[in-house]
Amino acid sequence: MLRAPCSRLAYFSLHRLIGSHMAKHYREFLALNSYSSQYLKELQTDRLRRLLAKTIAGIPFYRDRVQPSGNLALRDFPVLTKADIQQNFQNLMSPQIRQEYNSGKRSRSYSWLTVQTGGSTGMPTTVIHDKKFRDFNRAARLYTQYLCGFPIGTPYFKLWGSMREINDSRGSIQQRVASFLAGEIIFNAFKMEDAEIDSYIQQINNSSVEYMMAYSDAAHRMARRIAQTGRTVRPLKAVMACAGTLTEEMRRTIAKAFGGARVHNMYGSRDCGAMACECAHQSLHVLDNKVILEAVDPQGSSVPAGQPGRILVTILGNYGFPLIRYEIGDVGVLTNKLCDCGLPTQVLDRVEGRSIEFLVTTSGGYISPIYFRHLIGVVHNPGAIRRFQIVQYARDRAELALEKEPGATEASVGSSTENIRRDLIAVFGPEMKLRINVVDRIPEADSGKFIFAINKIRQPETP
Numbered sequence: 457m458l459r460a461p462c463s464r465l466a467y468f469s470l471h472r473l474i475g476s477h478m479a480k481h482y483r484e485f486l487a488l489n490s491y492s493s494q495y496l497k498e499l500q501t502d503r504l505r506r507l508l509a510k511t512i513a514g515i516p517f518y519r520d521r522v523q524p525s526g527n528l529a530l531r532d533f534p535v536l537t538k539a540d541i542q543q544n545f546q547n548l549m550s551p552q553i554r555q556e557y558n559s560g561k562r563s564r565s566y567s568w569l570t571v572q573t574g575g576s577t578g579m580p581t582t583v584i585h586d587k588k589f590r591d592f593n594r595a596a597r598l599y600t601q602y603l604c605g606f607p608i609g610t611p612y613f614k615l616w617g618s619m620r621e622i623n624d625s626r627g628s629i630q631q632r633v634a635s636f637l638a639g640e641i642i643f644n645a646f647k648m649e650d651a652e653i654d655s656y657i658q659q660i661n662n663s664s665v666e667y668m669m670a671y672s673d674a675a676h677r678m679a680r681r682i683a684q685t686g687r688t689v690r691p692l693k694a695v696m697a698c699a700g701t702l703t704e705e706m707r708r709t710i711a712k713a714f715g716g717a718r719v720h721n722m723y724g725s726r727d728c729g730a731m732a733c734e735c736a737h738q739s740l741h742v743l744d745n746k747v748i749l750e751a752v753d754p755q756g757s758s759v760p761a762g763q764p765g766r767i768l769v770t771i772l773g774n775y776g777f778p779l780i781r782y783e784i785g786d787v788g789v790l791t792n793k794l795c796d797c798g799l800p801t802q803v804l805d806r807v808e809g810r811s812i813e814f815l816v817t818t819s820g821g822y823i824s825p826i827y828f829r830h831l832i833g834v835v836h837n838p839g840a841i842r843r844f845q846i847v848q849y850a851r852d853r854a855e856l857a858l859e860k861e862p863g864a865t866e867a868s869v870g871s872s873t874e875n876i877r878r879d880l881i882a883v884f885g886p887e888m889k890l891r892i893n894v895v896d897r898i899p900e901a902d903s904g905k906f907i908f909a910i911n912k913i914r915q916p917e918t919p
């Protein structure tokens with residue numbers, strides 16, 4: 457196919473033009489296949505050593521917490537929680553980024569970036585990606601597409617959350633050109649009423665594109681609609697399922713709906729980027745050159761391979777804002793297995809996210825929980841909201857609680873509430889009666905788990 461190499465060249469040229477060195481990192485990912493597991497291990501150890509040394513030397517948060525020694529190891533570093541990041545945001549920055557952050561002036565136009573996330577826990581978190589890590593991260597995302605069979609330039613459907621059409625926000629021209637060159641055909645995962653799903657299916661049938669990248673829950677929702685309506689859908693070769701837990705039932709339903717498509721689970725997050733992706737053999741390969749994943753017990757000690765543990769992520773880079781043993785909020789199972797496909801990385805047996813629930817629109821459509829995370833955690837988060845929880849009691853009645861940061865005033869949260877209300881009503885429907893409460897504390901469920909989206913419609917109506 458001529459389109460793929462031409463688009464790839466144009467895509468990398470566009471990024472080179474703005475100061476990105478993504479292509480170099482992408483070549484490293486493509487070379488992973490030729491590494492021995494021993495060589496990959498050494499590369500990882502080397503990157504870790506450099507990260508820990510640079511962190512101790514330059515990051516105030518760690519200067520107070522870790523004893524410097526010649527032989528620093530990961531276990532010398534404390535677990536980094538989302539609350540730690542919120543409370544020590546500036547102390548986690550390198551001096552240069554802190555200076556630029558506070559002065560509002562950057563030395564280059566293509567530079568570090570603040571990244572906000574609702575996360576899987578409903579606790580909005582802001583981190584910083586330095587310039588190098590932005591490139592590394594983008595290359596990692598491209599590599600996961602490669603693992604799923606559609607390398608850069610191969611056209612694909614992207615069933616993804618987009619605020620466009622909901623509140624009129626649009627990406628920059630540069631983003632739109634990059635998206636075109638990458639071959640993306642975008643379906644909005646935040647607009648998933650039956651009529652919209654049917655129109656996406658129609659577009660798939662009218663096109664010759666053979667791949668799809670999607671939020672797991674949105675792909676599952678589309679697959680269930682296909683099964684319910686008995687529609688014939690043109691088979692796809694592969695579906696890459698991102699952003700959320702992919703259960704075996706979801707995998708089967710999606711594969712069946714799209715004519716036996718291979719379903720690849722991709723594990724990543726906004727704050728850490730792509731971390732693991734399934735190959736054609738269905739092994740979830742950890743991107744060992746970019747991250748170290750640990751599975752630990754509640755005390756922070758490693759659990760044996762094959763047993764579930766809280767996942768801690770260490771990013772092998774991002775010296776400007778190191779994420780070391782970062783507790784991302786997922787539970788996962790690591791293995792000692794090597795995959796037959798020849799890619800010599802560690803393999804994750806599975807990842808289980810927190811339990812999240814779907815809410816419905818006033819006309820009975822479905823709203824991805826990821827929409828709430830994105831809207832409240834990313835789009836309308838002035839840094840004053842610590843956690844949020846939305847509870848739906850009836851199709852036309854819901855309550856949103858916004859827990860404010862200690863020290864934040866009600867007014868600082870209040871400035872966001874009208875925008876949040878407007879965008880929530882736009883999605884739920886105009887009949888929705890939405891109450892928004894700004895509170896000091898949202899209680900956990902009896903199980904101790906914090907669930908940020910709760911659907912109580914099927915239960916007796918007792919708010």
Ligand SMILES: [Zn+2]
Pocket residue numbers: 735736737738739741795796797798799
């Ligand atoms: Zn494999």
